[in-house]
Each structure stands twice: as structure tokens, then as C-alpha cells.
Amino acid sequence: MLLNVASEWLCRAVEHVGSTSVPGLSAKPIIDIMFGVNDLPSSKPAIEALSVIDYCYYSYRDDIIHWFCKPKPEYRTHHLHLIPFKSNLWQERLKFRDILRNNRTIAQKYAALKQKLAQDNPQDREVYTQNKWPFVKAVLSGRIRS
Incomplete structure (x- = not known):
């Protein structure tokens, strides 16, 4: 469903990050999805498109990320992070995940x-x-x- 709605903004990769991406690590039951985009300005229309599938947008660190939770702020099952592909933030999140895995x-x-x-x-x-x-x-x- 996510790719059906937001694929036009996807730039090469979707990654499972956060504690649930590390086998055996204690974690809240929330899946963190890192979705690579070309840049934040051109992916801004994804904010409205993703609301149709219950992703709630929050203006949080909006100079480096478009951040969403699903299905609602009071009860979250997913966090979605639209981040410029291969940006420093993108690379840091993957590096940290991989260190924890290894x-x-x-x-x-x-x-x-x-x-x-x-x-x-x-x-x-x-x-x-x-x-x-x-x-x-x-x-x-x-x-x-x-």
C-alpha cells in the first residue's frame, strides 16, 4: 500500500530501521521505515498523498526529514521517515542499524x-x-x- 501511494517520490530504497530492525533488541512495537526521496521540497506532495492511508504528518526536524506516524499519534504502529537518499542522515541511520546488528x-x-x-x-x-x-x-x- 505504501509503495502504491508514494512510489513517485521513492528514490531507490526503502529500509527497515530502528530497534525492530535489529534481531533480539528490545523495542516498542513500532516499525520504523526509512523511505529514500530525491529531496524534501519535491517530495512535499507526498504528505497529502500519505494521509489517505492514515500516515499522520508532523513538522519535526522538517529541515532534514518528512516524519509521519500511523495510524494516529495516540497509538502508533509505524513511523515513516522520508529522507533524502544517501544524505548524511540516511547514511547515519543505516550505519547505526548495521552496527547494532553486528x-x-x-x-x-x-x-x-x-x-x-x-x-x-x-x-x-x-x-x-x-x-x-x-x-x-x-x-x-x-x-x-x-
């Missing part, structure tokens, strides 16, 4: 961090998300290896 120690450290943040911030998804970034950046820069 390095059990880092994946376990990330899982422990996520669990602690979820306990400390049960009602604040934004704080939870923001507080994961220092770990992600440290892994991507090689400061956390195993």
Missing part, C-alpha cells in the same frame, strides 16, 4: 539505555528520544566500540 555488546548497551530512559521518562517521548542521541553519536564516531 555488535551484540553495543546492542545490549543500547537496550539498557533505552530501558532506563523509558523508566525515567514514561510520559515524555521527546526527552526519551533526545537522550538516546549522545549514545548514538558516540557509537557512530567510534568512541563506543564494545
Whole structure:
């Protein structure tokens, strides 16, 4: 269904990212889909098109991403990230996913961090998300290896 509605904006790849893309990693039951687009301005019409299949658009980091959730903000099963293909963000997300898939120690450290943040911030998804970034950046820069 997603490809039927948004294929005209697709640029080469759709990737499963996020914690559910890493076998064995604890995760919320939300599928994160990274959808490669040529650029954000030319993919803006996808916002209206995707609303027809219950993707709710949010203006969140809209200088680097078109971000959606499905079916509604209160109950999410999917996050959709329209990101310029091969941009820095695109490459970082794939790199982090692949490190977690291939390095059990880092994946376990990330899982422990996520669990602690979820306990400390049960009602604040934004704080939870923001507080994961220092770990992600440290892994991507090689400061956390195993």
C-alpha cells in the first residue's frame, strides 16, 4: 500500500530501521521505515498523498526529514521517515542499524539505555528520544566500540 501511494517520490530504497530492525533488541512495537526521496521540497506532495492511508504528518526536524506516524499519534504502529537518499542522515541511520546488528555488546548497551530512559521518562517521548542521541553519536564516531 505504501509503495502504491508514494512510489513517485521513492528514490531507490526503502529500509527497515530502528530497534525492530535489529534481531533480539528490545523495542516498542513500532516499525520504523526509512523511505529514500530525491529531496524534501519535491517530495512535499507526498504528505497529502500519505494521509489517505492514515500516515499522520508532523513538522519535526522538517529541515532534514518528512516524519509521519500511523495510524494516529495516540497509538502508533509505524513511523515513516522520508529522507533524502544517501544524505548524511540516511547514511547515519543505516550505519547505526548495521552496527547494532553486528555488535551484540553495543546492542545490549543500547537496550539498557533505552530501558532506563523509558523508566525515567514514561510520559515524555521527546526527552526519551533526545537522550538516546549522545549514545548514538558516540557509537557512530567510534568512541563506543564494545
